[in-house]
Structures are given as C-alpha cells and as structure tokens.
Amino acid sequence: MSVIAQPETRAAQTFRVTRSRRNVVWTGAGALIAVVALADLPYRVYSGTTSLLVQAFIVLTLASMWNLLAGYAGLVSVGQQGFVGLGAYFVLIFALHGLSPFAALPVAAIACGVAALPLWWLVSRLRSGYFAIATWVLAATLMLFIERFNSLGGGTGLPLPGFTGMSPKLLTAYTYWAGLAVTVVALLAVYLLLRSRVGLVLTAIRDDEVAARSSGARVGLARLLVFVVAGVGCGAAGAVLAISQLQVQPSADFSVSWTAEMAFATIIGGLGTIEGPIIGTVVYMVLQQTLQNFNAWYLIILGLVAIVVALFARRGLWGLVDSRLNIRLFPVGYWLRSGRTEGGGTVGSGANPV
Amino acid sequence: MAWVNAIIQGVLTGGLYALFACGLSLMFGVMKVVNLAHGDLAVVAGYVGVGIITVTHIPVLWSFLIVVPVMAVVGYALQRTLIQSALNRGVLTTLIVTLGLSMVIENALLEFFTANSRGIGASMTLVTGSFSLGSQVELPYLLLLIFAVAVAVLLGLQWFLSGSSYGRLIRAVADDQEAAQLSGANYAHVFGIAAALALGTVALGGMAFGMYSTLDPTAGTDTILLFAFVAVVIGGLGSLWGTLLGGIVLGVAQQIGAQINISDELLAGYLVFLLVLVLRPQGLVSRRAQT
Numbered sequence: 109m110s111v112i113a114q115p116e117t118r119a120a121q122t123f124r125v126t127r128s129r130r131n132v133v134w135t136g137a138g139a140l141i142a143v144v145a146l147a148d149l150p151y152r153v154y155s156g157t158t159s160l161l162v163q164a165f166i167v168l169t170l171a172s173m174w175n176l177l178a179g180y181a182g183l184v185s186v187g188q189q190g191f192v193g194l195g196a197y198f199v200l201i202f203a204l205h206g207l208s209p210f211a212a213l214p215v216a217a218i219a220c221g222v223a224a225l226p227l228w229w230l231v232s233r234l235r236s237g238y239f240a241i242a243t244w245v246l247a248a249t250l251m252l253f254i255e256r257f258n259s260l261g262g263g264t265g266l267p268l269p270g271f272t273g274m275s276p277k278l279l280t281a282y283t284y285w286a287g288l289a290v291t292v293v294a295l296l297a298v299y300l301l302l303r304s305r306v307g308l309v310l311t312a313i314r315d316d317e318v319a320a321r322s323s324g325a326r327v328g329l330a331r332l333l334v335f336v337v338a339g340v341g342c343g344a345a346g347a348v349l350a351i352s353q354l355q356v357q358p359s360a361d362f363s364v365s366w367t368a369e370m371a372f373a374t375i376i377g378g379l380g381t382i383e384g385p386i387i388g389t390v391v392y393m394v395l396q397q398t399l400q401n402f403n404a405w406y407l408i409i410l411g412l413v414a415i416v417v418a419l420f421a422r423r424g425l426w427g428l429v430d431s432r433l434n435i436r437l438f439p440v441g442y443w444l445r446s447g448r449t450e451g452g453g454t455v456g457s458g459a460n461p462v
Numbered sequence: 463m464a465w466v467n468a469i470i471q472g473v474l475t476g477g478l479y480a481l482f483a484c485g486l487s488l489m490f491g492v493m494k495v496v497n498l499a500h501g502d503l504a505v506v507a508g509y510v511g512v513g514i515i516t517v518t519h520i521p522v523l524w525s526f527l528i529v530v531p532v533m534a535v536v537g538y539a540l541q542r543t544l545i546q547s548a549l550n551r552g553v554l555t556t557l558i559v560t561l562g563l564s565m566v567i568e569n570a571l572l573e574f575f576t577a578n579s580r581g582i583g584a585s586m587t588l589v590t591g592s593f594s595l596g597s598q599v600e601l602p603y604l605l606l607l608i609f610a611v612a613v614a615v616l617l618g619l620q621w622f623l624s625g626s627s628y629g630r631l632i633r634a635v636a637d638d639q640e641a642a643q644l645s646g647a648n649y650a651h652v653f654g655i656a657a658a659l660a661l662g663t664v665a666l667g668g669m670a671f672g673m674y675s676t677l678d679p680t681a682g683t684d685t686i687l688l689f690a691f692v693a694v695v696i697g698g699l700g701s702l703w704g705t706l707l708g709g710i711v712l713g714v715a716q717q718i719g720a721q722i723n724i725s726d727e728l729l730a731g732y733l734v735f736l737l738v739l740v741l742r743p744q745g746l747v748s749r750r751a752q753t
Contacts, residue, residue, distance in 0.1 A: 184557045368561070
C-alpha cells in the first residue's frame with residue numbers, strides 16, 4: 109500500500125504505484141479475524157471437527173509450498189513427500205530423545221530446511237520433467253534409508269512418545285493450534301517472500317525464465333531459497349501429521365499421494381497465486397469428505413479435475429474469480445495507476461497481473 | 463560364485479529396465495515430454511494382457527500380438543489429444559497433465575481391480591525354467607528372452623530412426639518442429655507415431671514385468687517409472703543405447719545390494735543413481751549435459 113505521490117503538475121503524468129487495485133487493509137483485518145476465530149474453535153466444537161481441520165491445515169501448508177515451487181520458481185517437484193516424511197521422522201527422533209513433540213515441531217521443520225540444501229545440490233542438476241522424477245527418486249531413497257534404522261521402527265514405524273500424562277482434550281486442542289500456527293506462518297512466509305526482492309525475481313521466472321535470466325535476475329539463488337523454504341514448510345506439515353496421527357509410518361508419511369494432493373489442490377485453486385491453494389484446499393476437503401466412502405474415487409476425480417483445469421482454466425478457480433471481480437486478497441505485485449484514467453497495468457509482471 | 467551369479471542376473475534384468483526406459487527416452491527426445499504416467503501405462507498394458515489371456519485363453523506369447531498394437535494405438539490417441547494439447551500450453555502443463563493421468567490410472571486400477579497383484583504366465587517353463595552353468599550360476603530363460611527382446615527393440619528403433627525415411631521425419635521434427643512443419647511435415651501426426659512407438663515398448667515392458675514379477679496398481683510409479691528414469695539418467699539423457707547401459711548398471715547395483723543385504727536391493731540402485739548424478743550428471747554416454 110505504499111503510495112508514491114507525484115506532484116500534480118500535469119494530470120496525464122501523475123502516477124500512483126500501489127500494491128493493489130483496491131485497499132487491502134480490509135483483507136488483512138479479515139484474515140486476522142479469521143485466524144482468531146479459528147484459534148478459538150477448540151473451545152466451541154467437537155474434536156471431530158478440529159481433527160478434520162488439522163487435515164485441511166496440512167494440505168493447505170503443503171499446497172502453498174508446492175505453489176511456491178511450481179507456480180513461481182518453475183520447479184515441479186513430485187518428491188515433496190520426502191520432506192513430509194523427514195519432518196515426521198525428525199519429530200520422532202527428537203521425541204525419542206525426550207523432547208516434547210510440540211517443541212520438536214519447529215526444530216524438525218528447520219532440520220528439514222537444512223536437509224534441503226544437499227538435496228537441492230543433487231536434484232538441481234536436472235531440469236523440468238527430469239527434475240520432477242529426480243525428486244521422486246530422492247524421496248523414495250530417503251524412505252528406504254530411514255527404513256534401515258530399526259531404532260526408528262524399520263519398515264513399520266513407531267508410535268510417537270512424549271504424550272503421556274496429556275489429557276485427550278488438551279492433546280487435540282494443542283494439535284489443532286500447532287496445525288493452525290504452521291499454516292498461518294507458512295502463508296505469511298509465502299506472502300512476505302513474494303513481496304520481497306526475491307518475490308520479484310520469482311514472479312519474473314514464473315512469467316518468462318529466459319527473460320528473467322537475461323535481465324540479470326539470480327534465478328538459481330531464488331530457486332535454492334524456494335526449495336529450502338518449501339522443505340521447511342513441508343517438513344512442518346509432516347511434523348503436524350506425525351503429531352496428529354500419534355505415530356510415524358514410512359510408507360504413509362513418504363507416500364507420493366501427499367504430492368498428488370498438494371499439486372492438485374494448488375492447480376485446481378490456481379497456480380501462481382497465494383489465494384489458489386486456499387480455494388484448492390477447500391475443494392479438496394469437500395471432495396474428500398463427500399467421496400470418502402468410495403475409496404480411491406476422490407483421487408480419480410481430483411486427478412481428472414486437475415487435468416481439465418490445467419488444460420482449460422490455467423489460472424484455476426481463483427483465476428476465474430479474479431478475472432471477474434478483479435480482486436487480490438494478498439497483493440504481492442505493483443499496480444500502476446495514472447491520475448487521469450483509472451485504467452492501469454502491472455509492473456514487472458508481463459501478461460498476468462501479479 | 464554367488465557374486466558372479468548376482469552380476470549376471472543384474473545384467474540380464476538391465477534388459478527389462480531398458481524396455482521400461484527406452485519409451486521414456488524416446489518421448490523426451492522427440493517431443494520433450496516427460497511422461498509421468500509412463501509406468502502406469504505399462505501396468506495398464508500388463509492388465510490388458512492379463513485380461514486377454516483370461517478371457518480368450520490364448521498362449522501368453524500370442525497375447526503380445528494384441529497388447530502391443532493396442533497400446534500403440536492408445537499412445538497415438540493420447541498424444542494427439544491430451545498430451546498435444548498440454549504441450550501447446552507449455553512444459554508445466556504437460557507435467558501436471560501426465561501426473562494427473564498417472565494418479566487417475568493408478569487409482570482407477572485400484573478401484574476396479576483391487577490392490578491384489580497379478581502375474582502373467584506364472585506356470586510356463588519359459589517363466590520358471592533356467593539354464594544352469596556350474597553349481598551356482600543360473601540363467602533364467604525369461605530374463606535371457608527379455609534381454610534379447612530389449613536388444614532387438616533398441617536395434618529396431620535405431621534402424622527405424624536413422625535408416626528409414628519416416629525415422630528421418632521424426633528426427634527432423636524433433637530437431638526443429640517449425641522448420642519441419644514448413645517443409646510439409648505434419649508434426650502432430652509425427653509426434654503421434656513417436657508416442658505409438660514409445661507405448662509399444664512400454665507394452666513390452668509392462669508384459670515382461672508381469673511375467674518376471676507381479677503387477678499391481680502401484681507398480682507403475684513405485685517401480686517402473688522410477689527404474690526407467692534412473693536407467694535413463696545413468697545412461698545419459700537422449701541416448702537410446704544409454705538406456706540399456708543405464709538399465710544394466712541399475713540391475714547390477716540392485717543385485718549386488720541384495721547380495722549384501724536382501725532389503726538393500728532398491729537402496730543400492732538409487733545410491734548408484736545419486737552417485738552418477740553427482741559425478742557425471744550428463745550420464746555415462748550422453749553428449750550434452752543437462753536438458
């Protein structure tokens with residue numbers, strides 16, 4: 109909302125550079141109210157509702173991270189389940205050493221970010237589709253590696269220690285708050301990252317990688333940063349998963365269906381927008397809940413919808429909303445208005461409004 | 463001798479992995495498509511084979527004559543519709559669409575055919591029998607046949623791509639789509655033919671895998687796609703014979719891993735892949751680094 113006022117000498121040359129086409133104070137206030145209302149929920153609803161919401165928080169966090177990777181940095185990773193699993197197992201490792209799982213959560217997330225550095229060094233040698241499968245192989249390798257440790261439960265996993273003496277009600281409430289906190293921090297981090305200088309580089313990569321490179325944007329560095337941030341985010345989601353399940357299990361925590369879920373939620377909601385993953389998660393949860401008695405059907409339908417959206421509505425559901433109503437809940441770009449005519453164009457964003 | 467046996471088994475399994483890999487490599491080489499549904503399509507081919515054999519009771523080897531053309535047609539149709547329209551919208555869309563296709567196929571197989579695993583021709587002597595060399599070295603007929611088929615497929619592909627006029631057309635379109643189009647080539651049709659060829663090899667791979675091991679809905683991604691990809695990267699991106707070399711390296715690494723500790727079979731293969739990625743990211747026989 110920074111407004112650069114030009115001296116009003118000639119109307120035609122007066123420009124205002126704003127972050128948004130509309131005032132976003134209301135969005136911020138709305139988001140704050142929503143978070144406060146959500147934080148208050150454990151006092152008001154049954155634990156069935158909160159555990160459902162914990163699932164939604166996990167999917168939303170994952171989808172936001174995948175959006176950052178694929179929507180902005182052009183990195184289609186099919187191996188983010190590797191970080192989900194690592195996050196879950198880091199919580200287990202710290203819990204086995206006596207740390208409370210809730211205290212272990214942030215440490216596990218940071219450990220995942222550290223682990224992302226050598227993994228990036230490995231997979232960054234490959235591009236596009238080969239990068240995608242390389243991350244997948246890496247996730248499979250991580251799972252096989254972890255299964256070798258019998259102290260971590262081998263191929264069957266272990267229950268998570270450190271919950272003894274906690275009342276079930278308190279446990280579900282804490283789990284819920286942990287999930288909510290992770291999601292809020294993840295969304296805020298994505299928002300702030302995209303508003304920063306790196307965000308400008310990322311938006312440039314999203315729109316045209318070659319042009320971004322030739323303009324001197326440090327594409328490699330921005331990608332590394334995104335990969336690490338996504339590692340932290342997916343690791344945190346994995347940690348929440350372990351806490352909400354009260355156990356870790358290699359084949360479930362390292363399952364590629366995590367990546368399918370985060371990718372499809374993002375694509376359906378709208379790739380390359382912050383709002384997209386939120387809408388996508390809602391659609392995902394609704395589909396999953398309505399079709400949960402039909403086994404794999406929700407994944408089939410989700411896959412089909414994702415294909416149709418990718419082909420025919422490339423900006424997803426949010427793109428449809430945005431093109432009609434012209435709104436942006438989380439403005440990360442710049443919007444240039446001339447003083448005389450109310451039309452304008454975005455700066456540094458190419459064809460798509462930022 | 464156990465080690466010699468392991469290495470021989472590994473080399474022979476490399477033939478199977480080359481069958482998985484050459485279609486992936488071909489589609490990338492010609493259309494720049496990385497088909498994430500590659501492995502699932504192989505599983506579909508295997509299930510089609512199982513279905514045909516169960517319904518018509520024809521001999522297993524005869525079923526190949528139906529499955530391979532069917533999958534080739536599927537490949538052509540898929541390329542002309544879904545993959546081509548994804549390609550027109552960019553690399554990212556191609557990846558998303560093939561990932562979506564992969565998940566749809568895998569879960570549809572789960573839904574309609576359950577998670578039970580199925581084998582093909584499990585009672586045949588071809589599948590169970592083997593030559594014995596000395597006391598500990600076994601040469602299974604099936605693996606020998608698969609290896610021979612893989613070599614024949616690669617020879618055939620090489621002859622087709624470099625020797626035939628249609629192959630020249632494919633290479634022309636792969637080199638420069640627009641120039642080929644201006645010279646009168648219908649690139650969409652040529653892409654379709656390339657996809658048909660690729661899915662023909664995928665069908666062979668899926669059927670062979672069904673005979674060598676068992677098929678289940680998740681085998682497509684857990685095993686076939688990842689092994690195919692690892693073989694392609696080890697061998698070198700864009701190289702046809704590299705897929706055989708990569709397959710052999712992967713197979714040998716797995717068998718040696720299994721010799722050390724039976725549960726380390728997969729891990730050993732992936733570790734060799736990571737090693738190649740670190741030391742020689744362009745692969746063992748490729749000319750170009752990166753893609």
